[in-house]
Amino acid sequence: MQYEAPQTLDAALSLLAGATGQARILAGGTDIMVQLHMDTTDPDMLVDIKNISELRAITETDGAFTIGAVTTGAELGENEAVKKMWPGVVEGLELIGSTQVQGRATIGGNLCNASPAADVIPALIAANAITNVVGPNGSREVAAEDIPVGPGKTSLAQDEIVVSISFPARGARAGDAYLRFIPRTEMDIAVVGVGISLEVDEAGVCTQARVGLGAVAEKALLVPEAAATLIGTSLDDAAMEKLAAAISAACRPINDRRGTIEFRTDVAGVMARRTAKIAYDRAVG
Amino acid sequence: MAKQHVTTTVNNDEFEFLCEPKASMLDVLRDELNLTGSKEGCATGDCGACSVVMDGRLVCSCLVLGVEMEGKSIETIEGMADGEKLHPLQQQFLDHAALQCGICTPGVLVAAKALLEKNPDPTETEVRYWLAGNLCRCTGYDKIIRAVMDAAKEMRAA
Amino acid sequence: MDNSMDVGYSADDKELKFVGKRTNRPDGVDKVTGRARFGADARLPGMLYGKILRSPHAHARIISIDTSKAEALSGVKAVVTRDDFEDRDSEFVPAGEMMVNYRDMVRNIMAREKVLYDGHAVAAVAATSVTIAKQALKLIDVQYEVLPHVIDVVEAMAPGAPLLHDDLFTDGVEPKPTKPSNVAKRLEFNMGDIASGFAEADEILEKTFDTKPVHQGYIEPHSCLASFSENGSAELWCSTQGQYLVRAHCSKLVGMEISKLRVTPSEIGGGFGGKTVVFIEPIALALSKKTYRPIKITMTRDEVFRSSGPTSGGNVRVKVGITKDGKIMACEAELKYQAGAFQGSSVQPGCMCAFAPYDVANVNVIGWDVLSNRPKVAAYRAPGAPISEYAVECVIDELAERIGMDPVDFRLKNAAKEGTQTAYGPKFGPVGFVEVLEATKALDHYKIPLGPNQGRGIGSGFWFNIGGETCVNLNVNEDGTLTLITGSPDIGGSRASMCNMAAEELGIDVGLINPIIADTSVLGFNFLSAGSRTTFACGLATIEAARNAIENMRKRVAQLWDIPLDAVVWEDGAARPASSNAGEFEPMTLPEIAKIAPKTGGPIAGHAEINAQGAGPGFGTHMVDVEVDKETGHVKVLRYTVIQDAGKAIHPSFVEGQYQGGAVQCIGWALNEEYVYGEDGRLQNSGFLDYRIPLASDLPMIDTKIVEVPNPNHPYGVRGVGETPIIPGLAAMSNAISNALGLRMSELPMSPPKVLKAIKEASV
Incomplete structure (x- = not known):
């Protein structure tokens, strides 16, 4: 296996384009290192993208944030501006693993690892985040929900790189949140994860909502039917019941060592209600 | 290779x-x-x-x-130690008997030091969550948490 | 043991300077600086790396093993398979508190006819790097005939279950079965008349409980370094709870004389019973014997979970009858324990402990030792007892509730005390269960009001504690310092405890004593650091060695002063004339005696070689408060108190540490820990990601209350404290969750899906 750590995006792209055999991008490495140890990946080349400065930048233009793909959980958690605008996204990234893992795991890496249970993906989906991708033929924008296509699989070509993730500007009365259910208090993989972002009017009625749902299907889902239950409501009990029902209906989980179908379907609704309340409280301020 | x-x-x-x-x-x-x-x-x-x-x-x-x-x-x-002078965390771990077998101890100490450099006055809950990724099977964490809290106190006073 | 050894004083009648004090731990600085050398920290010149090929099947016949391609790989120096280990006759020997059979052990370390569990070793290679060794494993061609498998203990007992061994016939059943089965053994303990006991009961409760297999979860994987010499001798460095049993097992399995194998125990990164047997050590020796190069083998975490010795899952039926005023009249239990792929589960101690906390006239306990396609179980802290006592303590709690009696009062009313006849044999001497329960009742914790969705539970537990074979040398050095040489690996601060006792006896500062854990060539046989024996048995030997050293020093002084030995006494670290009648002599301090030793007969030392008897039974009670999230089934532990009789806490910090660590292992076992098997019989959670041991963030502080009812068979009253703390918590947790929810659960772990399911079923 060859290890390369290019300093520029162009250099990284040409390494990927010229690779013979399997080339994998190394971001924080918190998944790839495990796969290497467990012998479940055997790439011919690893391209470490952490030294590329444009992948590390966090910028803001008129309330719209762009976060470099290799921004770690620890770094994002120290960025007060992002935390204020997108607390749910920051929560999602910061929930991954331990303090130690937070020092390494990146926002782009968690997205591109494409785990169905990834914590940041439902939050990105809810936030309507756009992924900025470059490849040999230039750049393109991909909605966060369109990056994962199945467990560990993305819509990206082997020679494409996620450079950054962009978040749209939005009004003052907006809030987002991410909650997950895990058996312990830390360190576990989500059994269910729910990200919700919403905006409210002056009367506190929800005008826009997006709901991302993790760990209950082959990939994280955008659930418009769940979002629809919130719009036009003040998240009263009836709306919450409908939200939970819509979420549970969207679940198509499996039984595994982390949870049963029945449990995941049930708890997804519970988590959705709780997440919505937090997002709503943040939106009304 | x-x-x-x-x-x-x-x-x-x-x-x-x-x-x-x-x-x-x-x-x-x-x-x-x-x-x-x-x-x-x-x-x-x-x-x-x-x-x-x-x-x-x-x-x-x-x-x-x-x-x-x-x-x-x-x-x-x-x-971590400065010559023969132990870091306050190391000394507090000994004073509190915050280790039994000692295999997790190096990692816990390195992590706790990183915490106190970032947050000199952590709450018990903050210590517990910061150290959530440091497994200890012997102590039940009680004495570890107490040692870190006391080291923080000692370092603040210094 | 020399039973005439006088019991000097109890904890109360002499002011103790070191016993009971929180002294510095001799190995402490090395452990906080990274200097301490654990199993994987050793290396030798010319060392090769060993890796083991493991079965991907739960149950399969091995048709063939072709290692030729692996052997041809550059950098590979040796390959071993079943052919490199001579078969052994059936011979049962002690290992931990359980027995093992060498015929089984040789098959467990390297599969012969069949692989019997996912992770069973099939071959091993030695190569110049780990990378090459791993490549070589992929080149070994093993042909399997996959067979049906069985994991669950009840299914394994059923007629028609896949058979692990076609030559296993149930022992303890009359007439002896003519057909083989997975049931290795039936045991029974009886006392009184069970039928008339139940006839006198007003309330009878019978329930069945299930527990899943769990792992000790030590953070340090097994690791060893073996080096065979061309002269036929070998050295072995490994992480173990007992270097002498490693020597016994390895010399047997590799085929060498005991004196030719020198085993050095590394610092040990946790064991909890799991490092009382051998797995990789004989393989490393066999590879070294083929290459005459040092071989290092370190298990990965995945191998630790799949291929070491976790504990049983169990199925336990308990029936208890009581009078309406709370007197237990009859107790019955049937225990079915998984042994893993070879016989020898901890069902026997499980049976013996089940009802031991209670003074009951009529008891019947039946135990079944059952094989299934899981790794052969090893001891895990009070092996067997947590499973049976969990079931019993849940039933006790429910019965107390039924008759409206406080659960502590109910236990007090029935508590075993001095003179209580146990179902498993002895009558108890002085025991501290009543004192533990009284201390429990007096806790502030017991009076704290609970909020909504919160519950409080208590559970109690009993463990025998053991003694056993022990040797100690205490060398008096030329400068008046001492070297204390013991053969018991220190798993949680025992060196400090030994020094406390030696210093107390000698009347010198504890800092003058340097403790060493010896390799097998230094001392005679020592049993394991297990069974809560170390502070008791190694402590007895240490005290005896100190007294022997004192006697030797008194002899030197008596000779010097030319007075009878009786006329010289030892006080405060010096030899003194017994009275003015003995003559006028200035006291001689220990350093003064040491300095002139060459002139008085040469080096001075104390020795003890004993088989310690008279361990004091340990009783404990745990009290826990929990809060249950009724929408998710998530359980949060709010408060936890451990109350236990230590006899005497030689080093209170480490006693508290045992209580706290045991309690948290209970919490893990009760809430989230379990081996999860797929339909294919393969373990699905062989890592700390999905085998969920408790984290710092999951827990509150663990409060402790040390009760001290001295064991009369130890000079300071030591009972042993390591194992009892893992027993009471399983039921305490279950009873607390029951209390919070108003329903009774009867299986472990009480993980969120199971708790939520129970809530939903109860609300239907």
Whole structure:
């Protein structure tokens, strides 16, 4: 296996384009290192993208944030501006693993690892985040929900790189949140994860909502039917019941060592209600 | 597989070595540099026994490639005491009997030091969550938490 | 043991300077600086790396093993398979508190006819690097005939279950079965008349409980370094709870004389019973014997979970009858324990402990030792007892509730005390269960009001504690310092405890004593650091060695002063004339005696070689408060108190540490820990990500209350404290969750899906 750590995006792209055999991008490495140890990946080349400065930048233009793909959980958690605008996204990234893992795991890496249970993906989906991708033929924008296509699989070509993730500007009365259910208090993989972002009017009625749902299907889902239950409501009990029902209906989980179908379907609704309340409280301020 | 040349700094000492690209920093520390204070409990980032600080960030050395040490500054348990003077955390761990078997201790100490450098006055809950990635099977964590809290107090007073 | 050894004083009648004090731990600085050398921290010149090929099947016949391609790989120096280990006759020997059979052990370390569990070793290679060794494993071609498998203990007992061994016939059943089965053994313990006991009961409760297999979860994987010499001797460095049993097992399995194998125990990164047997050590020796190069083998975490010795899952039926005023009249239980792929589960101690906390006239306990396609179980802290006592303590709690009696009062009313006849044999001497329960009742914790969705539970537990074979040398050095040489690996601060006792006896500062854990060539046989024996048995030997050293020093002084030995006494670290009648002599301090030793007969030392008897039974009670999230089934532990009789806490910090660590292992076992098997019989959670041991963030502080009812068979009253703390918590947790929810659960772990399911079923 060859290890390369290019300093520029162009250099990284040409390494990927010229690779013979399997080339994998190394971001924080918190998944790839495990796969290497467990012998479940055997790439011919690893391209470490952490030294590329444009992948590390966090910028803001008129309330719209762009976060470099290799921004770690620890770094994002120290960025007060992002935390204020997108607390749910920051929560999602910061929930991954331990303090130690937070020092390494990146926002782009968690997205591109494409785990169905990834914590940041439902939050990105809810936030309507756009992924900025470059490849040999230039750049393109991909909605966060369109990056994962199945467990560990993305819509990206082997020679494409996620450079950054962009978040749209939005009004003052907006809030987002991410909650997950895990058996312990830390360190576990989500059994269910729910990200919700919403905006409210002056009367506190929800005008826009997006709901991302993790760990209950082959990939994280955008659930418009769940979002629809919130719009036009003040998240009263009836709306919450409908939200939970819509979420549970969207679940198509499996039984595994982390949870049963029945449990995941049930708890997804519970988590959705709780997440919505937090997002709503943040939106009304 | 061709080894790569790496120059790095560990506990303020410069090291050069040839590194298999797949080797982890933990492998390098233990097998190349003979710094066996960092322990392997899992090699998958779940136990924290291999915790080190790299360029100011607490990481699991099992989740970092050895070749990624190039140009970096690493702090391990071996660099924690100042000559014969133990770090206040080390002394508090002894005074509190915050270790039984001691295998998790180096990682816990490195992690706790990183916490106190960032947050000199943590709450019990903050200590518990910061150390959630450092598994200890012997102590039930009680004495570890108390030792960290008391070390923080001592360091604030100093 | 020399039973005439006088019981000097109890904890109360002499002011103790070191016993009971929180002294510095001799190995402490090395452990906070990273200097301490654990199993994987050793290396030798010319060392090779060993890796083991493991079965991907739960149950399969091995048709063939072709290692030729692996052997041809550059850098590979040796390959071993079943052919490199001579078969052994059936011979049962002690290992931990359980028995093992060498015929089984040789098959467990390296599969012969069949692989019997996912992770069973099939072959091993030695190569110049780990990378090459791993490549070589992929080149070994093993042909399997996959067979049906069985994991669950009840299914394994059923007629028609897949058979692990076609030559296993149930022992303890009359007439002896003619057909083989997975049931290795039936045991029964009886006392009184069970039928008339139940006839006198007003309330009878019968329930069945299930527990899943769990792992000790030590953070340090097994690791060893073996080096065979061309002269036929070998050295072995390994992480173990007992270097002498490693020597016994390895010399047997590799085929060498005991004196030719020198085993050095490393610092041990946790064991909890799991490091009382051998797995990789004989393989490393066999590879070294083929290459005459040092071989290092370190298990990965995945191998630790799949291929070491976790504990049983169990199925336990309990029936208890009581009078309406709360007197237990009859107790019955049937225990079915998984042994894993070979016989020898901890069902026997499980049976013996089940009802031991209670003074009951009529008891019947039946135990079944059952094989299934899981790794052969090893001891895990009070092996067997947590499973049976969990079931019993849940039933006790429910019965107390039924008759409206406080659960502590109910236990007090029935508590075993001095003179209580146990069902498993002895009558108890002085025991501290009543004192533990009284301390429990007095806790502030017991009076704290609970909020909504919160519950409080208590559970109690009993463990025998053991003694056993122990040797100690105490060398008086030329400068008046001492070297204390013991053969018991220190798993949690025992060196400090030994020094406390030695210093107390010698009347010198504890800092003058340097403790060493010896390799097998230094001392005679020592049993394991297990069974809560170390502070008791090694402590007895240490005290005896100190007294022997004192006697030797008195002899030197008597000779010097030319007075009878009886006329010289030892006080405060010096030899003194017994009275003015003995003559006028200035006291001689220990350093003064040491300095002139060459002139008085040469080096001075104390020795003890004993088989310690009279361990004091340990009783404990745990009290826990929990809060249950009724929408998710998530359980949060709010408060936890451990109350336990230590006899005497030689080093209170480490006693508290045992209580706290045991309690948290209970919490893990009760809430989230379990081996999860797929339909294919393969373990699905062989890492700390999905085998969920408790984290710092999951827990509150663990409060402790040390009760001290001295064991009369130890000079300071030590009972042993390591194992009892893992027993009471399983039921305490279950009873607390029951209390919070108003329903009774009867299986472990009480993980969120199971708790939520129970809530939903109860609300239907």
